Amino acid sequence: MLLIGVFAGLLVAAASMPYVLKLEAEEAGGEVQRLLDAIEDTVSSACFVNDSELARQALSGILRGGTISSASILANGHVMATVGTRPPVSKSVVRAVRSPFFQAETVCEIRVETSEQMLRARVYEATGQTLAFMAMQGAIVALAAMAGVALFVTRPIQRISGALHGISRGKDGVIVVPKGHDDDEIGQLVADTNGMIESLTRAAAIERGLREQRERDEQRLRMIFENAETGLFTLDAEGRMQSWNPACVRVLGGPLHHDEHPSLEDLLPPLATQISAMRQRCGERERSVSEDLEISDESGLQRWIQLVLTPSGGGTLQGLANDISDRKRAEEAARELAVTDSLTGVLNRLGFNRRLADLVSEHARDRRHGFSLAMIDLDWFKQVNDTHGHDAGDHVLRVVAKRLEGLVRRTDTVARLGGDEFVVLLDGVIDEAAALTILHKVRQAVLEPISLETGAIAHVGASIGLTVVSETLCGPEEVMRRADAAMYAVKKASRNDVQLFGAQGAPSAGAAPSLPGATAERASG
Numbered sequence: 303m304l305l306i307g308v309f310a311g312l313l314v315a316a317a318s319m320p321y322v323l324k325l326e327a328e329e330a331g332g333e334v335q336r337l338l339d340a341i342e343d344t345v346s347s348a349c350f351v352n353d354s355e356l357a358r359q360a361l362s363g364i365l366r367g368g369t370i371s372s373a374s375i376l377a378n379g380h381v382m383a384t385v386g387t388r389p390p391v392s393k394s395v396v397r398a399v400r401s402p403f404f405q406a407e408t409v410c411e412i413r414v415e416t417s418e419q420m421l422r423a424r425v426y427e428a429t430g431q432t433l434a435f436m437a438m439q440g441a442i443v444a445l446a447a448m449a450g451v452a453l454f455v456t457r458p459i460q461r462i463s464g465a466l467h468g469i470s471r472g473k474d475g476v477i478v479v480p481k482g483h484d485d486d487e488i489g490q491l492v493a494d495t496n497g498m499i500e501s502l503t504r505a506a507a508i509e510r511g512l513r514e515q516r517e518r519d520e521q522r523l524r525m526i527f528e529n530a531e532t533g534l535f536t537l538d539a540e541g542r543m544q545s546w547n548p549a550c551v552r553v554l555g556g557p558l559h560h561d562e563h564p565s566l567e568d569l570l571p572p573l574a575t576q577i578s579a580m581r582q583r584c585g586e587r588e589r590s591v592s593e594d595l596e597i598s599d600e601s602g603l604q605r606w607i608q609l610v611l612t613p614s615g616g617g618t619l620q621g622l623a624n625d626i627s628d629r630k631r632a633e634e635a636a637r638e639l640a641v642t643d644s645l646t647g648v649l650n651r652l653g654f655n656r657r658l659a660d661l662v663s664e665h666a667r668d669r670r671h672g673f674s675l676a677m678i679d680l681d682w683f684k685q686v687n688d689t690h691g692h693d694a695g696d697h698v699l700r701v702v703a704k705r706l707e708g709l710v711r712r713t714d715t716v717a718r719l720g721g722d723e724f725v726v727l728l729d730g731v732i733d734e735a736a737a738l739t740i741l742h743k744v745r746q747a748v749l750e751p752i753s754l755e756t757g758a759i760a761h762v763g764a765s766i767g768l769t770v771v772s773e774t775l776c777g778p779e780e781v782m783r784r785a786d787a788a789m790y791a792v793k794k795a796s797r798n799d800v801q802l803f804g805a806q807g808a809p810s811a812g813a814a815p816s817l818p819g820a821t822a823e824r825a826s827g
């Protein structure tokens with residue numbers, strides 16, 4: 303600050319130098335005129351009386367001040383007197399001197415030379431003094447300013463700074479306004495700083511609260527993530543596992559190590575194609591894809607996994623994996639139940655209808671693939687119920703179902719349509735004679751005595767209507783109608799017999815003539 307003050311003073315002094323020079327030149331000019339005024343009368347007398355000695359003495363007087371370097375008096379074209387030495391660079395001043403008696407008459411003229419060097423020396427001297435004065439003045443102003451700043455600015459600011467340092471983190475703090483600064487900029491600064499501290503403290507408290515809340519949320523999410531029954535995982539853009547929870551290892555059948563990042567396809571090689579297709583679809587559609595995938599574990603046990611993939615930006619995916627084996631088994635059981643006759647365990651009407659529809663479709667596609675359908679209605683069954691009770695009747699139905707299943711191949715179908723009505727589908731059997739042979743075996747098997755739990759023996763027969771579907775295209779209803787018609791023909795004629803649909807009047811092969819009501823009639827549509 304002090305240096306700046308001195309420098310500023312010097313600068314001002316240097317800037318004022320041309321002005322000082324001009325002043326000094328004017329001052330020197332004025333002095334020369336005054337000196338000439340002082341000797342003019344003496345020189346006038348000396349010239350009038352032509353006294354060169356007097357003239358020289360008068361000139362000598364004006365040299366003493368040092369302003370004039372040389373002077374001479376010219377009278378009538380001659381140098382009357384001369385003093386001093388003419389400097390190399392000078393400025394001349396000429397004064398015409400009048401006669402002491404006749405003012406209009408010029409008796410001589412005084413010519414003086416002033417030295418430029420002398421003038422400059424005087425300017426430098428004056429400037430030097432000015433510079434010193436200004437520098438001193440600048441220094442004094444700077445010192446005063448420094449003292450003022452120290453007293454009125456620096457000290458209050460230091461106090462504010464000390465107070466600011468004294469405010470510790472997480473603690474409210476207020477700075478006291480320094481004495482006498484209530485209404486000035488320092489006071490305003492303190493008020494603003496206090497306002498800022500207050501808002502910062504408030505913001506810090508809010509931020510702390512949010513951070514604590516976020517930590518609690520993260521802990522909760524981590525707990526859910528770690529303990530979830532569902533496998534949760536993330537995949538990078540190349541399909542590699544980035545993170546996963548313990549359930550993921552259980553569901554996918556691990557092991558998974560955190561320093562390895564296998565792909566889902568690596569973890570489930572048999573499903574690699576399906577998983578890659580899922581990832582591709584997920585990426586293309588930018589929405590979740592879900593699939594139930596069947597795999598067998600190391601022990602050969604079939605398992606079902608529900609896999610859900612969801613895009614999570616930049617080609618990465620989030621995934622869920624659930625072991626849905628129990629659900630799938632339950633669904634399968636429910637499906638089985640829906641098509642199974644609960645009493646006998648063979649297919650019920652729904653299951654039979656589906657199987658018949660399948661065979662009819664297959665036949666429609668390929669006529670060589672025909673089948674035979676036998677409609678079987680038990681004879682004298684009501685009597686069993688009436689004589690031995692309903693439970694005994696149930697037992698007879700179960701035994702008959704077992705006997706039917708025992709007589710046909712695994713590819714054939716036995717179903718109970720309801721009451722004492724059964725059907726047998728012989729897949730691929732399109733030869734009428736072969737079908738009749740099988741069904742007579744069936745009839746014989748049903749006819750075998752059935753031991754009841756009570757020790758009693760029950761007897762039932764089977765009225766069987768048969769239709770063979772081979773070359774002619776036939777819908778399910780028509781197939782049923784034909785078998786039904788053939789069966790009713792047996793019921794009407796004799797019972798306990800087999801009737802082939804469409805073979806009117808022909809005797810039934812292998813009919814049982816010993817049984818009451820047995821016929822060999824064939825039904826007609």
Ligand SMILES: Nc1nc2c(ncn2[C@@H]2O[C@H](COP(=O)(O)OP(=O)(O)OP(=O)(O)O)[C@@H](O)[C@H]2O)c(=O)[nH]1
Nearest residue numbers: 679680681682683684685687692693695696721722
């Ligand atoms: N035990 C038992 N009886 C049933 C069941 N469903 C139907 N029935 C009975 O089975 C009998 C069937 O009647 P029908 O077909 O007329 O008896 P059926 O003596 O064989 O007469 P035909 O067929 O003319 O020889 C009825 O008495 C029904 O009540 C069942 O699930 N269990």
